[in-house]
Amino acid sequence: MQIVQGFKPDVDAFKAQGYEVVTEADGQFDLAIVAVPRAKAEARALIADAALRADQVIVDGQKTDGIDSIWKDIKKRVETQVVSKAHGKAIRFSGGASGGDFSDWANPGPLHLIEGFTTRLGVFSVDRIDKASEALAEALPAKLPPRIADLGAGWGYLSRAILAREGVKELHLVEAEAAAIASAKDNITDDRAQFHWEDATKFKPPHLLDAVIMNPPFHTTRAADPALGQAFIAAAAGMLTPQGQLWLVANRQLPYEATLASLFGTVDEIAVTGGFKLLHAAKPLRRAATKP
Template identity: 55%
Template sequence: MRSERLLFALRNDLMALPDSGDILVLRPRGTDDLSMLPMERVCVMQGMRTDYDALVARGYNVVAEPPAEARFAAALVCVPRAKAEAYALLAQAAALLQPDGMIIVDGQKTDGIDSLLRDLRKRFTLSETVAKAHGKLFSFRPGADDMADWAAKPQTIEGGFQTLPGVFSADAPDAGSVLLAAHLPEKLPAQIIELGAGWGFLAHEILRQPSVKTLHLVEAEANALACARVNILDPRAQFHWADATRFKLDRGVDAVICNPPFHAGRDPDPALGQAFLQAAARLLAPHGTLWLVANRHLPYDRTLATLFQQVEEIGSDKRFRITRAARPNR
């Protein structure tokens, strides 16, 4: 675990934190143990709303993005799965450091820390590496190198959509969302919520229909929502940086459309998708309808039968099935 490596490095004098100045921690999980860092000096950057809320609840100073003028004595980069995102976080850390500031890098082997270590060794002098708990931790000082060539760069994909490194399905629309779009009715109702809107592919398809008066895009990942704001310029769209499972509106809507996630980090978590279904039922008006795409193997049937009076499969392929569920139970 991250805490084991960081604590080992500090206790064994393999690394020393600066005596003064703030410390930036980039993209830790909401459950990560950061207690070995001086809390009063820590600023956490976390764009995933669920982790953001958990860290705020623990008393940390948390921001989705640090102010551009902020400067930190040290930065701890918690390496994500996507290599392009890891590069971008390192460049962001370097740009926000004080002169002679230090970057600490920590990650699991399954998230590509060994590859990142090799890349950084070609460019910087690194500290001794701490290898524990199936991961590695090390540090370096970028000096005058702002690592701008590694910074996050928006990419334009098929259809003219813009995405950023690390967002879900950054290279092309997700196949499940494409299938769901093809099975939506020719006339959608007026008031709609999309739970887990991502960078906006489904929203773009939904807003093709003039019958839609308002579409609420609910997305927990700030970078994905930022892309959606670029991709969806329709004035009927309203954007919400929120945990979909806790999102609320003043009144129920006519429809919820979603392609819910079913992983928490690297681990499959069907309960997360079930929480999306529960949120959909809660957000719908009594006459409302849910349109859902999900992998065929996911155990959603019993949950849907409990939440809705009408449930029917309206389409499928080898990987996904499309479900229409209507009239939520109260």
Template identity: 55%
Template sequence: MRSARLTFALDSGAFVPPADGNILVLRPHEGDDLSALPRDRVRVVTGFKPDHDWFAARGYAVSPRIDGPAAAALVCLPRAKDAARALVAAADAAVAPGGPVAVDGQKTDGIDAVLKDLRSHVALSEALSKAHGKIATFPAAATLTGWTASPAQVDGFQTLPGVFSADGPDRGSALLAATLPDLKGRIADLGAGWGYLSAAILKNPAVRDLHVVEAELDALDCARVNITDPRAQFHWADATTWKAPTALDAVVMNPPFHIGRDADPALGIAFIGAAARLLHPQGVLWLVANRHLPYDRPLAALFRDVTDAGGDSGFRVIRASHPIRPR
């Protein structure tokens, strides 16, 4: 869908990158086709590790942050409004004055609202509509300073726009934190976000070390601020493929189950599979999940003992122990 709008904008002359200089592509998703742009000039910028690795594997220059000036930019709009505004502001600041900044997004992700807000700040072109989304451009002028991302303080924790549950601990994580026993040994918090569960785990002095594993770099950077305990080790990684240095005594997680707007239980199931691989034979997984998610079968296939340890009308806290090793 994005490739259709990008090609349309390029062919119609609505988006005309200069002949020389880098072209930033901010926050594209795994699977996005960027072949309409010259690959040798494209600089993909994303702090989401699975997307970062996907584009790197296809030969693109990729970095988690904007690391230099550019001649043009394509902003792939995220769903969170504050994060979207911050991304547009970052592109506006990075592109040489007068260089084109294209803003692209799906209607379901709020492109109309962002373009409406943007029109009062920059010389925005008419939007082109295609494939259930829109794309519009404006000349960079570094005028969107009021749109930059600012950290927020929530219950003593730092968060940033766009990270999961940026307004405070989500209900599932709070339930899991309240249910956790006194853990000990080597632990991992998979999909740790900005560190709420990690902070709860580290209240126990019997924890030897804690691996804080998070795919979203903004969230992990918040976790580094929120957790100063020397037992914590931080990993910018896809939790479903991350490898621990040694077998773990416990894994704690509130796994995601959405990709964009679409529910995808396979993502949570992949987290469960990762936990089974990471634990030693007597290890324990502590998991919170929405009650409607189909995790019972994969849990039974991967662990010898699975019990409900708590929860409420919407969430289950699950204890699963003794992972089953494939023969």
């Protein structure tokens, strides 16, 4: 069995159980199971790849992730068998030579939907610059400390803005999605950049840093999960020098201030714009038990 997964925390969890895990499928199979992601283009690309590689394909998904429309599109191409339960469907069809033609759904590879940047299917904000990251990039001071991490760096928009500031000598881009870190490598060619395909909440830099700058994710499902952003903040505090600084952007309703106050000596709201708040914290009160 081969598991295809690009999200590093899940990759690590599967590998710890002894499974073979790859970011792209490799080989031919008797059966492929596709767990439908939220993005329709990404879901289609996974189905197209499965149809080429496997004799039988099962597509599993929830109504909230668009499984009904996907089923309608699949049955126009190939005969299907469907099991419906609760708010989900499992769709089975024949792949390989006896299956339908899904070539127009194939993964197009690197995308050039945003001027000056490369993205890929499966990344956050695949076709536009994220407004929160844009607000934080505009709010950063003209001069930044020398050693910095961008946690949850995505495809590199914020990192490029950081590297354009005076004073930066070293930037660690930390990102859990393989497609995003691959895109960041296309977008950032500066020798000061170092790329880490890792869970930002567990990342250990080679030495303590002067600053962390981030637009932390706040979704593990469709519902907002403030604990994820809070874990990013705690991780940032653990990788900073005693005089280190943190800049972050968040949706206005997310309750990060108490976490920041418990981990940093000073916390300030530096701006509120377009539904986002921009926060600056400095002088971490305690570092992670395991130092980098």
